[in-house]
């Protein structure tokens with residue numbers, strides 16, 4: 001059986017005030033072309049369909065167009081909600097649409113949902129797990145049973161996953177494909193993170209990928225760079241479009257999986273080409289504008305002048321209206337930074353910690369603030385309250 005694995009569509013997302021709808025429509029067009037040539041039995045979307053819980057009209061319309069075209073291609077569509085989606089809104093009309101082989105798994109109902117598809121080797125069980133937080137399973141124990149004195153209470157994201165798996169009847173002799181949107185990690189492997197992923201609780205949402213290695217394939221969403229976690233068959237498809245400058249060197253793709261008899265699997269990344277790439281360029285203003293000497297750096301930068309750019313100007317002298325000047329040549333400059341002897345001197349003067357602030361999660365930042373002002377770290381109970389508040393905030 002062949003299927004296509006997508007994730008983190010984030011339909012409706014804007015980056016630095018620029019709508020990504022046109023890029024998203026372009027990516028969907030290419031995905032549909034792949035579906036017409038590869039003829040997959042299913043398309044799996046592993047969460048973060050929309051960028052926010054209440055998507056705008058244009059976003060809903062684009063996804064409606066995409067689903068309608070998919071329905072015309074004789075392929076099943078299976079999707080789960082991610083941490084950015086509203087489970088209820090995404091699951092709307094799910095029971096009706098299952099008749100049309102469109103399986104919308106928005107809300108978690110206590111166990112993984114099983115959607116079975118057949119091929120020449122027998123049955124493949126797609127196990128759909130929407131994004132879950134420990135609070136969803138409150139009152140249960142890790143064994144999947146109701147709380148009592150004997151069972152271990154659910155505290156972490158790992159506990160929640162263990163409980164969800166325990167409550168699901170999974171036959172490991174059959175072929176099983178997990179569809180999930182948790183943050184899976186493995187000791188000793190540093191995940192490729194992106195600034196466009198939302199990470200309100202630092203690393204506390206991490207789950208050991210060892211818990212899911214028995215699946216024949218894990219179709220994951222959440223990390224925006226395509227990558228596998230310790231084993232090739234445990235894989236994040238990545239977002240189809242670049243959503244932050246931290247991703248500018250990435251190549252975006254969708255994943256084609258060919259699952260034959262148990263244990264025989266082939267995984268291929270199918271590349272996606274953006275309308276406008278997202279890039280960083282660096283140099284002096286005159287050089288980048290091409291009005292002075294025609295250098296290699298300037299020529300390379302101007303090759304894709306419609307691209308979404310982060311420009312780093314290295315001029316030593318003050319420039320009047322640098323953004324206006326840049327946009328006269330590069331209409332889609334998204335961000336502008338300076339790097340010269342002054343900014344380097346400033347860097348030496350600021351507190352050593354200040355640069356780290358951008359890479360810290362809100363939870364970690366609050367932890368440092370608390371430590372600075374209170375002279376002691378948060379207690380376990382205080383830390384729990386802060387995490388819960390941040391999760392509520394995260395739900396919008």
Ligand SMILES: [Mn+2]
Pocket residue numbers: 008010048082084196197198222223
């Ligand atoms: Mn995402």
